[in-house]
Amino acid sequence: MSGTKYVDSEGFLYTAPIREQGNIYKPNNKMMADELSEKAVHDVHTKEIDLVNRDPKHLNDDMVKIDFEDVVAEPEGTHSFDGIWKASFTTFTVMKYWFYRLLTAIFGIPMAVIWGIYFAILSFLHIWVVVPCIRSYLIEIQCISRVYSIGVHTFCDPLFEAIGKMFSHIRATVRKEI
Numbered sequence: 001m002s003g004t005k006y007v008d009s010e011g012f013l014y015t016a017p018i019r020e021q022g023n024i025y026k027p028n029n030k031m032m033a034d035e036l037s038e039k040a041v042h043d044v045h046t047k048e049i050d051l052v053n054r055d056p057k058h059l060n061d062d063m064v065k066i067d068f069e070d071v072v073a074e075p076e077g078t079h080s081f082d083g084i085w086k087a088s089f090t091t092f093t094v095m096k097y098w099f100y101r102l103l104t105a106i107f108g109i110p111m112a113v114i115w116g117i118y119f120a121i122l123s124f125l126h127i128w129v130v131v132p133c134i135r136s137y138l139i140e141i142q143c144i145s146r147v148y149s150i151g152v153h154t155f156c157d158p159l160f161e162a163i164g165k166m167f168s169h170i171r172a173t174v175r176k177e178i
Contacts, residue, residue, distance in 0.1 A: 068092045 068089045
């Protein structure tokens, strides 16, 4: 831009700012620096995770949603003291919550490492071993299938056509005699 003057919609006279161009990675002016920080490059290996909904694909909806009522239930006519029932409910809920947190604190990261390695190996084998083997097999079997198809059409087709013509003139009728 140049340092030319312009008139805005209300009739005020302004001077257009002179913009100094800078390196795209190290901008010289604040405006370019703000634009660059807004368009921060995201690493492909990291993504935003939802700390509220930790099961967005509902993998464990039917497995681990266990409440006190799913485990302990007293039928009609067989009830314990109300205080015992409330204390049992509270104890169950708190122990389940905190013991799960304790287990994840101790084993969460090691299990993430193990599962990360496992799925990396699984992905590697699928990409570099299984799919190339299947593709190779399909290429090889295509050649064999052509030879097989030629053999069938050359030898079997005439034989079965001849047998079919031979049996095509046989008529069967069923009569019921009284």
